[in-house]
Amino acid sequence: MAARPAQELTMKIAIAGAGLAGLAAAWVLAEEGHDVDVFEARRMLGGRAASYEVRTPPAAEAGDAPGQAPPERVDNSQHILMRCCTNLLDFLERTGKSHLVRFYDHFHFIEPGGRRGTLKPxxxxxxxxxxxxxxxxxxxxxxxxxxxxxxxxxxxxxxxxxxxxxxxxxxxxxxxxxxxxxxxxxxxxxxxxxxxxxxxxxxxxxxxxxxxxxxxxxxRHDYEMGVPTVLLGDLFDGDVWEKHPRIRIHRGAAVEAFETDGGLMTAFRASGQRVAADAFVSALPYERLSPLFPELGLRIDGFRHSPIAGIHLRFDRPVTDLPHAALLDRTLHWYFSRDGGRALSLVVSAAHSLALMKREDIVALAVAELGEFEPRVREATLLSAHVIRETRATFVASPGFESQRPGARTVYSNFFLAGEWTNTGWPSTMEGAVISGYRAAEGILSGKGVGREFVRGRAPLSGR
Ligand SMILES: Cc1cc2nc3c(=O)[nH]c(=O)nc-3n(C[C@H](O)[C@H](O)[C@H](O)COP(=O)(O)OP(=O)(O)OC[C@H]3O[C@@H](n4cnc5c(N)ncnc54)[C@H](O)[C@@H]3O)c2cc1C
Missing domain, CATH: 1.10.405 (Guanine Nucleotide Dissociation Inhibitor; domain 1)
Incomplete structure (x- = not known):
């Protein structure tokens, strides 16, 4: 941990939202010796990089999987990163979790019918x-x-x-x-x-x-694909936050209003309490922040979300020997396998076509398509199936969108914006979220005359 700065520089900082943006800001500010309170509406940390406990409904109701399985924890959808996500990797290093990501330098592709191809260096x-x-x-x-x-x-x-x-x-x-x-x-x-x-x-x-x-x-190595070896909840939530001496996490504490006085923010209201601080960060999604704080004048008219569906299937036997594969020409885009090929997380990106489908129809479609890529699926028994559709998964980076993303600074000199939707130079990713948190932290410190640079590496968007 970095040396604590002089006592007079210690600030009390309040952060709204404990997605990766809020958590990244909290961690580096605490490392700099400041006292940080994080207010999160939900009980869990990690925001959209989330794990849920799910149960297979009784077969009679569900029609999607035989028998009744015990509750399972699954990610909303498999999250992956690339070696070029230098800030996310830095954040994982700082929080002692970087060993929980495994990198792969091979990409496997499978055609319907099962023919495989591999891209490798x-x-x-x-x-x-x-x-x-x-x-x-x-x-x-x-x-x-x-x-x-x-x-x-x-x-x-x-x-x-x-x-x-x-x-x-x-x-x-x-x-x-x-x-x-x-x-x-x-x-x-x-x-x-x-x-x-x-x-x-x-x-x-x-x-x-x-x-x-x-x-x-x-x-040469930037493309390598990082896949967490644990659930997202274990990567981003947990003891490390509660044990940090300078961070206080307030779970189930929704920020309800912002108070300002002239060019300064003076307080949040969170779960009925007034929270005063020296500096503030909003790491809320734009669609939450805008109605809570209309005076900020966020211009989000052109902002839209795109959905992702995560389909989690568990079979009674291994159905693949690959750790992951891109699936060609069908609704399913990727699978990631665990437990020796018995459990598969299927990902459908831009999952507009699944929005109105019944759960059991999605499972049937997934099993049928998977059988085209991995014939062993046809012989296997499906033990459990869970479908998680996140309708607000990521922002849509359409032409012209980039010029609307705000930076970290606001008209209030002690209030900064974070969130992957701010102007990070990245698409809607965990990397973008961490960069935004680091930028908000840099802004707070620079307001106190402390020049610190947490953001490292290059961003995809050049010439901005
Ligand atoms: C299904 C899915 C798959 C994805 N796959 C990938 C992937 O493979 N790779 C990748 O890099 N990215 C992926 N992403 C995107 C990535 O998860 C997000 O870009 C990133 O997590 C956003 O982080 P954030 O902190 O900016 O926002 P969020 O995660 O949305 O965090 C905002 C937090 O604010 C909280 N909050 C909301 N309102 C309030 C309030 N009033 N008071 C207090 N707290 C509040 C929310 O509960 C949340 O915890 C995926 C996203 C989804 C949903």
Whole structure:
């Protein structure tokens, strides 16, 4: 822990919201020797990076899984990160949890019918490190491979154009760079829909090109995929918070109002209590903050959410030998396996088509599609099935959205904004959330004349 600054600099800081943004701000401010109170409406920490206890309903009601299984804890949906998420990794390091993420340097793809392909690094330096395995992928034609290689070269060239790319969607950009429908569906979509959680016809090319550049055209290891080895609740919640001598977590304490006096914030109201402090952070989602604090004048008219569905299936036997795979040409996008291939977390990004479907129909669809990729599913018995649909999973980074994201500073000199929706240079990710928390902390310290930089590394969006 950093040395405590002089006593006169110790501040009392109040933070609204204990998602990753609020937690990241709290941790670094406490490390700097300040007293931090975090007010969280729910009983659990981690916000949208959440684990829930779920029960399989009796078979007669559910129609989705035979028998009655004991309660299970599952993540809302598998969360993944990349090696280039330097701030999230820094936060995990600070909180002693970085060993709970396992990195993979292989990406597996499966076609309906079960044929597999693997993208893995070879001996050539970046950005050619995938050349060997890429040429061997059988689910892409030779013509598509040439077009994709040219597309990746264009990513490297055009990344620096930054803001100019915000005028077009990623789908338009790919078409303009000669990508066929099959190349889009089988190569660009599996990467980008998962990273951006929205259709390529909707997302800005600034974001799409940025994510590709940072992950695949920059450093040799940046693309590596990190998968937590524990549930999100164990990664982001737990004793480490309650035991910290300078952090007090207030669970089930919703912030209800903000008090200001001239250019200063003076207090929050949380669960009926008035909370005065020297400095404040809102790490609330924009749709919560805006109605609570209309005087702030947030311009969120163009802000929208995109849904993610997590489908958690447990079988009586192993159904795969892979840790994860991208699934081509179907509703399901990825699976992540645990327990020796018996438990699979399926992810459907931009899950608009599942919004109105019945739970049991989603489970039936998932099992049927999974059987096309992993034939052992057809012989296995489904022991439990849970569907978690998060309708407000991530913001939609459409063209023009970027210019509307506010920075950390507000008109109140001691009140700062955090949350992945603020101006972080990242899409709606855990990395963006941590950066926003660090920025709010930097703002608070700089207001007291203390220059500290917590944010490290590059962001996908150049030239902002
Ligand atoms: C299903 C799903 C899958 C995802 N997959 C990935 C992934 O693979 N990789 C990735 O990087 N990102 C992923 N994300 C996105 C990532 O989880 C979010 O971008 C990030 O967690 C947002 O953090 P945040 O702190 O900005 O906001 P939030 O997590 O929304 O935190 C805000 C907090 O404020 C609390 N709150 C709300 N109102 C009040 C109030 N009045 N008073 C006090 N507290 C309040 C909320 O309960 C919440 O805890 C996924 C998100 C979802 C939902």
């Amino acid at each position: 070879g001996r050539l330096p970046a950005p050619l490190h995938f050349a060997g395995s890429f040429l061997g992928l059988r689910f892409l034609s030779a013509r598509d491979k040439i077009a994709i290689a040219r597309g990746m070269e264009a990513v490297r060239r055009e990344w620096a154009r930054g803001r100019e790319l915000d005028a077009v969607t990623m789908a338009e950009w790919l078409r303009a760079h000669g990508q066929s429908d099959q190349a889009v569906r089988r190569f660009w979509e599996p990467i980008l829909i998962s990273a951006m959680n929205e259709r390529l016809e909707t997302i800005s090319a600034w974001h799409g090109v940025g994510v590709l550049y940072l992950g695949f055209a920059n450093g």
